Amino acid sequence: MSSHREAPAIAKDPVADSTDLYAFVSPDAPNTVTLIANYIPLEGPDGGPNFFEFGDDVLYAIYVDNDGDAKPDVTYQFRFQTQIKNPNTFLYNTGQISTINSPSWNRPQFYSVTRVANGTATPLGEHLACPPCNVGPRSTPKTAYASIVQSAIHSLDGGVKVFAGQRQEGFYVDLGSIFDLGALRPFEGAHLIPLPGSMAGVNGTKHLNVHSIAMQIPISNLTKDGSTPTDAASAKAVLGVWTAAYRRQARIRNDSEEGGDGEDVESGPWVQVSRLGNPLFNEVVVPMSKKDVWNALPPAADGKFLEFVQHPELAKLLPVLYPGVFPKLAGLTAVRDDLVAILLTGIPSGIIPGFQNFTGSTPADMLRLNVAIRPNSKPSILGLIGGDAAGYPNGRRVFDDVVTIELRAIAGLTYQVVHGTGVFTADGAAGAIYDVEDPATNTPPVSYLGSFPYLNTPESGFDVPS
Amino acid sequence: MKDLSRRRFLSHGSLGLAFAGVIALVPGMSAAMKLPAGASKVGMRTAITGGPLVAHVRDLATGEIAFLVGSERFIVRDRELAVRLHSAAPSR
Numbered sequence: 001m002s003s004h005r006e007a008p009a010i011a012k013d014p015v016a017d018s019t020d021l022y023a024f025v026s027p028d029a030p031n032t033v034t035l036i037a038n039y040i041p042l043e044g045p046d047g048g049p050n051f052f053e054f055g056d057d058v059l060y061a062i063y064v065d066n067d068g069d070a071k072p073d074v075t076y077q078f079r080f081q082t083q084i085k086n087p088n089t090f091l092y093n094t095g096q097i098s099t100i101n102s103p104s105w106n107r108p109q110f111y112s113v114t115r116v117a118n119g120t121a122t123p124l125g126e127h128l129a130c131p132p133c134n135v136g137p138r139s140t141p142k143t144a145y146a147s148i149v150q151s152a153i154h155s156l157d158g159g160v161k162v163f164a165g166q167r168q169e170g171f172y173v174d175l176g177s178i179f180d181l182g183a184l185r186p187f188e189g190a191h192l193i194p195l196p197g198s199m200a201g202v203n204g205t206k207h208l209n210v211h212s213i214a215m216q217i218p219i220s221n222l223t224k225d226g227s228t229p230t231d232a233a234s235a236k237a238v239l240g241v242w243t244a245a246y247r248r249q250a251r252i253r254n255d256s257e258e259g260g261d262g263e264d265v266e267s268g269p270w271v272q273v274s275r276l277g278n279p280l281f282n283e284v285v286v287p288m289s290k291k292d293v294w295n296a297l298p299p300a301a302d303g304k305f306l307e308f309v310q311h312p313e314l315a316k317l318l319p320v321l322y323p324g325v326f327p328k329l330a331g332l333t334a335v336r337d338d339l340v341a342i343l344l345t346g347i348p349s350g351i352i353p354g355f356q357n358f359t360g361s362t363p364a365d366m367l368r369l370n371v372a373i374r375p376n377s378k379p380s381i382l383g384l385i386g387g388d389a390a391g392y393p394n395g396r397r398v399f400d401d402v403v404t405i406e407l408r409a410i411a412g413l414t415y416q417v418v419h420g421t422g423v424f425t426a427d428g429a430a431g432a433i434y435d436v437e438d439p440a441t442n443t444p445p446v447s448y449l450g451s452f453p454y455l456n457t458p459e460s461g462f463d464v465p466s
Numbered sequence: 467m468k469d470l471s472r473r474r475f476l477s478h479g480s481l482g483l484a485f486a487g488v489i490a491l492v493p494g495m496s497a498a499m500k501l502p503a504g505a506s507k508v509g510m511r512t513a514i515t516g517g518p519l520v521a522h523v524r525d526l527a528t529g530e531i532a533f534l535v536g537s538e539r540f541i542v543r544d545r546e547l548a549v550r551l552h553s554a555a556p557s558r
Binding site for chain 2: 248249250252265267268269270
């Protein structure tokens with residue numbers, strides 16, 4: 001998956017587990033950037049009576065680097081607080097939740113937003129309401145839910161919008177197949193352990209939800225000089241973005257037999273437990289034994305993981321798993337500077353006409369968004385390799401088919417782009433493989449909203465039983 | 467973090483409060499330890515109402531102790547203090 005349950009330790013701590021990160025110039029408000037950090041993987045919509053929520057004991061952050069040093073220049077921090085209105089019921093809601101302030105919602109959650117820049121922390125919002133989870137037609141009727149979500153989009157000073165709450169999972173991947181020895185259902189017959197024929201890909205995250213922290217921010221709030229760049233060749237047009245979650249260093253469990261008050265004790269500094277920039281980085285690039293360490297480090301430390309990008313394990317596995325399909329990839333032993341550019345430094349000028357998102361030589365896993373590249377009215381879900389410079393790896397939009405893009409890149413397609421066919425010609429399969437749905441249709445298997453927060457209404461628990 | 471001698475640690479205002487918190491949180495600790503000059507009774511109350519403090523003896527040999535209070539962490543190296551904290555726990 002993108003980053004769902006991608007490392008052993010964080011897989012046991014879902015509320016702090018970042019799953020996807022998006023950064024794009026807002027198509028309907030092109031002077032703004034939308035940043036979305038998703039947490040809590042694989043939410044079953046019917047997961048009651050204690051429906052999913054953010055962690056009150058977790059510090060969530062979205063970082064923006066605007067000068068290429070892979071260190072945060074603008075940070076948005078989020079802290080959550082949950083209330084229990086009626087302590088004498090087990091119910092999530094005691095009646096229909098028709099408004100965001102409904103007294104029937106027994107467990108509302110609120111949050112604060114703080115902006116940190118130049119060493120100064122500025123509160124942007126306090127006691128901002130989250131929407132409830134989408135329980136079902138009796139508890140959260142469709143019409144009322146849409147209205148509640150609108151109430152949960154808060155306007156803050158400086159033209160900033162924020163939303164935090166449950167959304168439909170927008171990331172798509174054939175989860176059941178890809179982790180069954182790297183199988184791609186449409187190419188079953190070519191696998192080392194073949195299954196008969198070919199099958200249509202399956203979106204393994206269909207009918208699942210996530211929790212999103214979404215912000216829409218004027219570009220001028222994020223750039224180094226406060227401008228809204230229009231020159232795509234300018235270094236100041238590129239923003240690096242990542243998200244991270246933190247827990248307090250010490251936690252002492254309450255022991256009721258010792259007369260505890262029921263509350264755990266937490267103390268000490270915030271310690272990073274989860275991080276996410278590019279999709280699939282920690283998931284399929286970093287070896288299992290180093291995944292937890294990676295989650296605890298900042299992007300500026302990613303030089304420690306450079307070798308795994310230069311010589312990715314998956315590029316060695318593809319020719320083995322698909323015998324005879326990737327002979328040219330099997331012979332490609334050179335440093336994968338194409339992947340280093342996509343994942344760790346950004347793509348310099350001169351590789352793709354009119355495009356760059358280079359942030360310098362510091363290897364750091366961040367989404368890199370060139371904000372001077374305007375939204376594409378006819379986007380390709382293959383992003384840059386589909387000829388659409390407004391899509392991944394120029395930031396990441398909600399509908400980009402990042403699994404196919406990264407599979408094709410690792411299979412050698414982007415090495416060919418960077419070095420030319422005179423140096424390397426990728427296997428035909430590198431431009432043909434896909435995971436869920438043939439991207440030639442340019443139709444993602446998930447629907448999205450046309451405006452903030454872009455990720456769709458969460459699946460209802462009643463409508464999607466396990 | 468910069469090393470602190472025990473004397474300096476105990477005379478430092480905020481760390482003195484932290485020290486008092488240790489005493490308050492570990493049953494029998496105040497009897498086992500002599501209260502330092504920096505840890506007045508007023509300071510002790512402040513520490514208790516200001517939230518819990520956790521002391522982590524990270525290395526008995528070097529005396530490295532991490533004190534976690536609020537969102538801060540203070541590292542000190544004081545072998546004598548580390549040994550006394552360790553000794554305060556009943557032997558297994």
